Amino acid sequence: MNAAYNMDCMEAMRSMPDKAFDLAVVDPPYGLPRDSSNDRGKLKSRIFNQGNISRWDKPPIKEYFDELFRVSKNQIIWGGNYFDLPPCRCFVVWDKLQPWENFSRCEYAWTSFDMPSKLFAFDNRYGNKIHPTQKPIELYAYLLARFAKPGDKILDTHLGSGSSRIAAYDAGLDFTGYEIDPEYFKAQEERFEAHAAQLSLFVGGNT
Numbered sequence: 650m651n652a653a654y655n656m657d658c659m660e661a662m663r664s665m666p667d668k669a670f671d672l673a674v675v676d677p678p679y680g681l682p683r684d685s686s687n688d689r690g691k692l693k694s695r696i697f698n699q700g701n702i703s704r705w706d707k708p709p710i711k712e713y714f715d716e717l718f719r720v721s722k723n724q725i726i727w728g729g730n731y732f733d734l735p736p737c738r739c740f741v742v743w744d745k746l747q748p749w750e751n752f753s754r755c756e757y758a759w760t761s762f763d764m765p766s767k768l769f770a771f772d773n774r775y776g777n778k779i780h781p782t783q784k785p786i787e788l789y790a791y792l793l794a795r796f797a798k799p800g801d802k803i804l805d806t807h808l809g810s811g812s813s814r815i816a817a818y819d820a821g822l823d824f825t826g827y828e829i830d831p832e833y834f835k836a837q838e839e840r841f842e843a844h845a846a847q848l849s850l851f852v853g854g855n856t
């Protein structure tokens with residue numbers, strides 16, 4: 650199954666049984682300040698020109714994490730440095746391979762795994778983007794290859810561009826995702842359908 654729903658993940662999680670998912674790979678809004686009077690605010694305004702992120706960039710409430718830990722056996726949480734989470738051994742760093750000191754050069758994910766920490770290096774500056782904070786499919790493919798097992802059920806509560814969904818599809822994993830914003834939802838649906846169609850053409854061409 651590979652399913653995406655245009656709805657509030659809180660509403661969805663409240664009706665899920667305990668440990669319904671093997672792995673949650675999530676990227677909730679960090680709720681960064683949008684004060685354009687400082688460098689960070691100015692940069693942020695420039696970066697996020699592509700969309701009005703203020704309508705959704707609110708950090709999750711405590712109940713979000715309570716529900717996330719209830720409905721999933723393991724978790725990978727992007728932006729873990731912004732949230733009140735327990736100490737973790739196996740953090741993941743995404744080195745964005747971008748050269749400017751003034752921009753964020755890496756991102757951090759908190760994980761529930763007891764393994765050595767991980768580093769993934771990938772430059773995401775090129776290619777078409779449909780979402781202002783879009784992470785690369787390659788990053789999710791890397792995570793799923795290391796942290797998911799065949800047959801696992803994967804949850805993403807904050808789909809955005811749907812990169813996680815595409816990576817799960819390519820890996821043959823069962824996936825469920827939620828996105829609250831109708832425009833982002835529609836855009837990720839179209840991206841997913843185009844990817845799946847391209848893949849089936851490619852696979853069809855080789856049979």
Ligand SMILES: C[S@@+](CC[C@H](N)C(=O)[O-])C[C@H]1O[C@@H](n2cnc3c(N)ncnc32)[C@H](O)[C@@H]1O
Nearest residue numbers: 657658676705783784807808809810828829830
């Ligand atoms: C940081 S972005 C995710 C980006 C994504 N990882 C990607 O690679 O494109 C967070 C997304 O969560 C969505 N969102 C915010 N609150 C939500 C909620 N309660 N339920 C579902 N989606 C939500 C926002 O609309 C936004 O698209």
